[in-house]
Amino acid sequence: MTKGTDTAVQGVTEEGAGKHRVVVIGSGFGGLFGAKALRRSAVDVTMIAKTTHHLFQPLLYQVATGILSEGEIAPPTREILSRQKNAQVLLGEVTDIDLERRLVVSQVLGRETVTPYDSLLVAAGATQSYFGNDHFAEFAPGMKTIDDALELRGRIFGAFEMAELGALRGEDVDHLLTFVVVGAGPTGVEMAGQIAELAHRTLTRDFRAISSRQARVILADAAPQVLPPFGKKLGQKTKKELEKLGVEVMLGAMVTDVDERGLVVKHKDGSEERIDAVTKIWAAGVAGSPLARTLSEQTGAPLDRAGRIGVNPDLTLPGHPEVFVVGDMIALDNLPGVAQVAIQGAKYAAKEIDGRLKGKPAQKPFKYFDKGSMATISRFRAVAMVGRIRITGFVAWLMWLAVHLVYITGFKNRVTAVLHWLVSFLGRGRAERTATEQQIFGRSALARLERGVQDLVSDPGEYADKRLADEQARRLALEEQALEEVRLTDAGERGVRV
Numbered sequence: 424m425t426k427g428t429d430t431a432v433q434g435v436t437e438e439g440a441g442k443h444r445v446v447v448i449g450s451g452f453g454g455l456f457g458a459k460a461l462r463r464s465a466v467d468v469t470m471i472a473k474t475t476h477h478l479f480q481p482l483l484y485q486v487a488t489g490i491l492s493e494g495e496i497a498p499p500t501r502e503i504l505s506r507q508k509n510a511q512v513l514l515g516e517v518t519d520i521d522l523e524r525r526l527v528v529s530q531v532l533g534r535e536t537v538t539p540y541d542s543l544l545v546a547a548g549a550t551q552s553y554f555g556n557d558h559f560a561e562f563a564p565g566m567k568t569i570d571d572a573l574e575l576r577g578r579i580f581g582a583f584e585m586a587e588l589g590a591l592r593g594e595d596v597d598h599l600l601t602f603v604v605v606g607a608g609p610t611g612v613e614m615a616g617q618i619a620e621l622a623h624r625t626l627t628r629d630f631r632a633i634s635s636r637q638a639r640v641i642l643a644d645a646a647p648q649v650l651p652p653f654g655k656k657l658g659q660k661t662k663k664e665l666e667k668l669g670v671e672v673m674l675g676a677m678v679t680d681v682d683e684r685g686l687v688v689k690h691k692d693g694s695e696e697r698i699d700a701v702t703k704i705w706a707a708g709v710a711g712s713p714l715a716r717t718l719s720e721q722t723g724a725p726l727d728r729a730g731r732i733g734v735n736p737d738l739t740l741p742g743h744p745e746v747f748v749v750g751d752m753i754a755l756d757n758l759p760g761v762a763q764v765a766i767q768g769a770k771y772a773a774k775e776i777d778g779r780l781k782g783k784p785a786q787k788p789f790k791y792f793d794k795g796s797m798a799t800i801s802r803f804r805a806v807a808m809v810g811r812i813r814i815t816g817f818v819a820w821l822m823w824l825a826v827h828l829v830y831i832t833g834f835k836n837r838v839t840a841v842l843h844w845l846v847s848f849l850g851r852g853r854a855e856r857t858a859t860e861q862q863i864f865g866r867s868a869l870a871r872l873e874r875g876v877q878d879l880v881s882d883p884g885e886y887a888d889k890r891l892a893d894e895q896a897r898r899l900a901l902e903e904q905a906l907e908e909v910r911l912t913d914a915g916e917r918g919v920r921v
């Protein structure tokens with residue numbers, strides 16, 4: 424536990440004294456599906472997550488490019504679990520896990536909570552990796568959170584605005600109208616395709632001094648092909664489709680430097696190229712949650728190069744059968760970092776916890792069932808891979824539409840998402856183009872504070888004393904003001920020239 428913080432201890436019952444306590448870390452695909460799978464079990468579930476929402480990451484790029492609103496892909500976890508009586512939701516960033524004492528330590532704004540568990544399900548996902556160049560993040564935001572998507576929305580639409588102003592002054596605006604997406608995996612492909620659609624379709628009538636069609640969209644990757652996990656054929660097909668849309672696909676191009684005004688790529692032949700581009704988007708590389716390291720240090724479980732933890736075939740940690748780890752933060756059998764791995768792993772862990780309480784024998788090792796992968800390229804164009812079948816074009820796009828509608832959480836969100844898709848795909852509009860100055864600059868401003876947001880709030884102790892003093896002062900001021908109002912009315916002094 425951290426010194427000098429306000430600490431609350433949750434659920435003080437010892438094991439055996441109350442219901443079996445399951446703590447779930449994370450409200451993403453693993454965390455949410457794990458908690459839901461325990462709805463009929465005789466357990467108390469506590470979900471601890473650092474955001475109050477469940478994020479549907481596969482549609483983040485649509486928030487960034489103005490198609491969907493953040494609420495449509497990130498409903499409140501508390502609302503989703505409101506009918507599940509055995510589940511409680513706590514906001515907090517888990518900073519420590521004590522496997523010996525079976526405690527989870529979480530923090531929010533300097534307030535610390537300690538939550539004991541009997542079984543633990545860790546689904547803290549992955550973070551963006553800049554391959555050791557973390558300073559790139561300042562100028563090339565990643566695509567992992569709602570904050571990232573809203574910042575990118577502000578930067579993308581903001582670049583067109585700044586270009587219009589620059590062009591009115593007769594300045595060169597090429598660097599403002601050049602967009603570079605780094606990483607040609609599904610996220611990079613989807614992002615580049617959508618920026619190209621913005622430039623060549625959505626925004627064509629909106630500006631007077633520039634033509635949005637002038638925009639240059641570059642998709643850069645050190646790999647020799649786009650979408651490597653989709654195989655060579657689909658990779659080539661996707662590259663062609665992107666080029667038709669106006670995207671420059673730059674393969675074998677490793678990014679070696681990023682600054683405010685652009686970036687440098689090193690080509691395979693050793694030559695270096697500087698690209699002036701104000702808007703850069705980092706869609707390359709993931710690293711397992713830092714909690715993987717915490718767990719590895721206590722159990723000796725190995726970490727792979729991406730910081731993901733090696734787990735037993737039943738998703739538990741060595742020497743700790745009560746701790747399950749699932750999703751993007753595990754390294755097991757080369758499983759991909761996709762939603763279904765997290766969902767199926769979490770359901771497996773929940774079944775095991777329930778089975779143990781009922782005295783059932785242990786399940787067979789976890790086996791992932793691959794339901795297929797897909798990525799959109801533009802409206803009406805996608806690629807999909809189901810088993811040995813490869814599908815491209817409109818049919819793949821329809822499959823993408825159906826799958827995403829099924830997995831978007833909540834009826835309300837499905838209805839509004841369909842409306843927004845109609846606006847964007849049949850029409851040329853984007854319903855969610857609003858961006859604020861705070862969305863664009865908030866991250867940089869927070870990074871300049873020593874302790875981040877914590878520097879903006881009072882420490883828990885100070886807060887209580889200050890609140891009391893403030894309350895007394897405010898009461899006196901309100902009383903004085905009321906007495907003066909009464910006096911003015913009773914003395915007939917209103918409307919009399921002073």
Ligand SMILES: Cc1cc2nc3c(=O)[nH]c(=O)nc-3n(C[C@H](O)[C@H](O)[C@H](O)COP(=O)(O)OP(=O)(O)OC[C@H]3O[C@@H](n4cnc5c(N)ncnc54)[C@H](O)[C@@H]3O)c2cc1C
Nearest residue numbers: 449450451452453473481517547548750751760761762765
């Ligand atoms: C832009 C993008 C597009 C994607 N597209 C697809 C796709 O099309 N198809 C597909 O199958 N997969 C896709 N993925 C991958 C998919 O989203 C992940 O595989 C999946 O989300 C993994 O689930 P998870 O539960 O392991 O982690 P996540 O869903 O990332 O959830 C992690 C949770 O843990 C919380 N958390 C993290 N650290 C802490 C902490 N210290 N304390 C408390 N809470 C914490 C987070 O707030 C979050 O709630 C995409 C990912 C991204 C980023």
